[in-house]
Amino acid sequence: MSVRHRAGRAAAALLCALAAVVPGVAAGADAEAGRQKAQLCMACHGENGNSAQTAFPSLAGMPGQFIVSALYQFREGKRVNAIMSPMAAHLTNADLNDLAAYFSAQKLRPPSATIAPERAAQGRMLAQKNNCTACHAATLTGQQHIPRLAGQQREYLAVQLSAFRAGTRAEMDGVMTSAAQGLSAEDIDLLADYLSTLNTP
Ligand code: HEC
Ligand code: HEC
Missing domain, CATH: 1.10.760.10 (Cytochrome c-like domain)
Structure with missing residues (x-):
């Protein structure tokens, strides 16, 4: 089996495995509540999650499940960044879901x-x-x-x-x-x- 095929199969297996570990954006997620909670985030991640600074990531149009997963990793101290970690430290699970619902629904500017x-x-x-x-x-x-x-x-x-x-x-x-x-x-x-x-x- 070629490397490419192996990686493709690994990717498929991983998607299945992770579906069980990382929850998707919860059914009760509220994008409007997320918009209000996101006001502070936009100072760095830009208007509607369209970053204007090359060192700061855009969040607009990101898969919601990835946003939940990233915020979770920062909050739990698994992923560490001097600027971002304090921003995630006090977020509740509901915040994670609402913020993800909001940013994933925003359009990324070309x-x-x-x-x-x-x-x-x-x-x-x-x-x-x-x-x-x-x-x-x-x-x-x-x-x-x-x-x-x-x-x-x-x-x-x-x-x-x-x-x-x-x-x-x-x-x-x-x-x-x-x-x-x-x-x-x-x-x-x-x-x-x-x-x-x-x-x-
Ligand atoms: C087997 C699957 C897989 C392959 C192949 C893969 N990625 Fe990834 N990549 C991921 C996953 C999963 C994450 C998220 C990791 C996390 O934060 O938990 C990620 C994260 C990233 C990130 C971080 C982005 C961000 O917003 O934080 C970059 C950049 C990236 N990948 C680029 C690439 C590039 C370029 C390639 C090809 C050279 C590649 N990836 C190949 C699965 C993969
Ligand atoms: C003071 C600036 C700042 C503020 C405010 C801020 N962030 Fe961040 N954020 C960052 C930086 C810098 C990174 C990149 C960290 C790294 O390099 O790992 C980041 C990374 C992220 C990531 C991971 C993106 C990716 O592609 O991997 C998410 C999700 C995120 N922030 C969400 C938020 C949310 C939601 C808020 C508001 C509650 C917020 N941020 C507030 C600076 C900020």
Whole structure:
């Protein structure tokens, strides 16, 4: 079996396994309550979750389940960031669900930066070769507990990929840390350029 097939099967198995561990956005989640709770978040994550700063991630159009999972990891001290951890420390489970319902329903603005078509084609090939599309969806807009990459802030993407490669970005199960091991610094640069300029609604 090829590496690609193995990774695809691993991804499918993982989706099933995680469905049991990480709850989706709860049925009672309230996007309007989430909008009110999100006012503070927008200072860093931008209006409606459209970040205007390259080091801060956009939250607009993220799968709701990923937002719950990320906030949960920050709150429980599994994922640590000096700026973000204190923001999640006092959130209740209802807050997690309401915030996720709100941000996942917002539209991500099309990226303003562009890259040369040849470089975009190289980035697309690299993303396919490394199975990024198998887990993060063919459109790279994410699914379930797996984040959107298309249109994400460039610096944020590059920093997170380097951190996964170095083993310093915590995650639910380690699959992303393995996925980053084969990437060179040039690969990370190319992927960050490609993904941050990828306009998929
Ligand atoms: C003072 C700035 C700041 C504020 C306010 C803030 N955040 Fe963050 N947030 C960050 C930074 C910086 C990161 C990236 C952390 C890292 O590098 O791991 C982050 C990461 C996140 C992530 C993970 C995104 C991803 O793609 O992995 C989520 C979800 C999130 N924040 C939600 C929120 C919510 C909800 C609020 C409001 C309750 C909030 N943030 C308030 C700065 C902030
Ligand atoms: C086997 C499945 C899988 C593969 C293959 C995979 N990813 Fe991921 N990726 C994940 C999961 C799951 C997460 C969320 C981890 C967490 O925070 O718990 C993630 C997170 C990320 C993040 C962090 C984004 C954020 O908003 O915090 C980036 C960037 C990323 N992946 C890029 C890539 C790239 C580029 C590739 C291809 C080189 C790739 N991934 C391949 C499953 C995968």
